[in-house]
Amino acid sequence: MSIYRHILVAVDLTDDAAQVVARAQKFQGEGVRFSLVHALEPLGFAYGGDIPMDLTSIQDQLTAHARAKLAELAPLLQVPTERQYVFTGMPDAEIHRLADQEGVDLIIIGSHGRHGLALLLGSTSTGVLHGAHCDVLAVRVGLKTA
Amino acid sequence: MSIYRHILVAVDLTDDAAQVVARAQKFQGEGVRFSLVHALEPLGFAYGGDIPMDLTSIQDQLTAHARAKLAELAPLLQVPTERQYVFTGMPDAEIHRLADQEGVDLIIIGSHGRHGLALLLGSTSTGVLHGAHCDVLAVRVGLKTA
Numbered sequence: 137m138s139i140y141r142h143i144l145v146a147v148d149l150t151d152d153a154a155q156v157v158a159r160a161q162k163f164q165g166e167g168v169r170f171s172l173v174h175a176l177e178p179l180g181f182a183y184g185g186d187i188p189m190d191l192t193s194i195q196d197q198l199t200a201h202a203r204a205k206l207a208e209l210a211p212l213l214q215v216p217t218e219r220q221y222v223f224t225g226m227p228d229a230e231i232h233r234l235a236d237q238e239g240v241d242l243i244i245i246g247s248h249g250r251h252g253l254a255l256l257l258g259s260t261s262t263g264v265l266h267g268a269h270c271d272v273l274a275v276r277v278g279l280k281t282a
Numbered sequence: 283m284s285i286y287r288h289i290l291v292a293v294d295l296t297d298d299a300a301q302v303v304a305r306a307q308k309f310q311g312e313g314v315r316f317s318l319v320h321a322l323e324p325l326g327f328a329y330g331g332d333i334p335m336d337l338t339s340i341q342d343q344l345t346a347h348a349r350a351k352l353a354e355l356a357p358l359l360q361v362p363t364e365r366q367y368v369f370t371g372m373p374d375a376e377i378h379r380l381a382d383q384e385g386v387d388l389i390i391i392g393s394h395g396r397h398g399l400a401l402l403l404g405s406t407s408t409g410v411l412h413g414a415h416c417d418v419l420a421v422r423v424g425l426k427t428a
Contacts (some may be wrong), residue, residue: 139308159417162285168412247411247418262408265420271305272393274403274411 138165140242140271142234144235145213146227146264148246149205152277156246157209159275164241170213172220173234175227195224228263240270247274268275284311290381291359292319292373292410293394297352298423302392303355304422311387316359318366318382320348320374323400341370374409386416392418421423 145160147153160170176198199222206220219238223230235243247261265272291306293299306316322344345368352366365384376409381389393407411418 137304159285247414262411265408265411268393268420269422271422274414274418274420276415276417 138168139163141167142171142238142240143242143244144171144173144231144240146175146231146237146243146245147206147209149174150246151204152246153205153209153275156244156275157212159273160213161242163244164213170215170219171238171240172206172210172213172215172221173223173231174206174221175223175230176202177227178209178224199224227260227277228267231264232267232269235268235270241273242273243268244273244275246277248278284314285309287313288315288317288384288386289388289390290317290319290377290384290386292321292377292391293352295320295348297354297392298392299351300391301423302421303358306359307418308358309390316361316365316405317378317380317384317386318352318359318361319369320352320367321369321371321376322348323373324370329355343415345348347387350375373406374413377410378413378415381414388417388419389414390419390421392423394424 143160143163145156147156164170170172176195178195182235202222203220206215206222207217210216211218222235223234223246231243231245241257243264245261245264265274286309289306289309291302293302309399322341324341348368350370351368352361353363356366358361367380376393377389380386389410391410393405401421407418408422410419
């Protein structure tokens, strides 16, 4: 009955993550395993490299925050620590690389409408869709409850 | 156990359609119903309206061909005639309109890599992802068999 065997759930660090995880739970079944990923964009990219200060410690704090968030979500999908991934890099490229490397057959990611932050987050789900070598489920978040 | 209740399967008229339908079949279950859609781009759009001839009969033939293809796929998902939709228009807009109107909670569509016709077809799945009010499953086709 399981449709997929290894499902990679890509979450952001907002409340939307809970909706994405709730949808992922519906795919639970015999022989299905999950991984969790959050990809942080490097601060240097986001600010164009123009900030005359060392961003390393802030980046480290962001990474620690992301790890804590994944650890909080992990029990819902029985994801062991070694399959909780936090990367710094371009989100779509990192997610594709991980999916290929780990033999993932479905990526689940939240997808927003076109409002507010949506343009940014929407472009991540679009980027993930393109170039993925496996199926991608875009879960509509933000507009309604899952 | 059913994750979704009304699944709209968007197919093109290539052999990829069979892969998309095969994946959709995995979502079959008690209380799940399927619809099938193919959206034809108007020939007048594709050729910029510059052709000094009446394209109506060609468009009618394309529509008939699309209807025949949907009718051929329909038994695999128990889709009755009234839920086999062929539209002429912008594919993503038509698919969203239909999904909203019929209370669809998942759209399944094929998604290609970046090769060959893929750029065109890929942009349809991207367009469908954006602006959809429901979940979208992009089934990777063309790279491997389902």
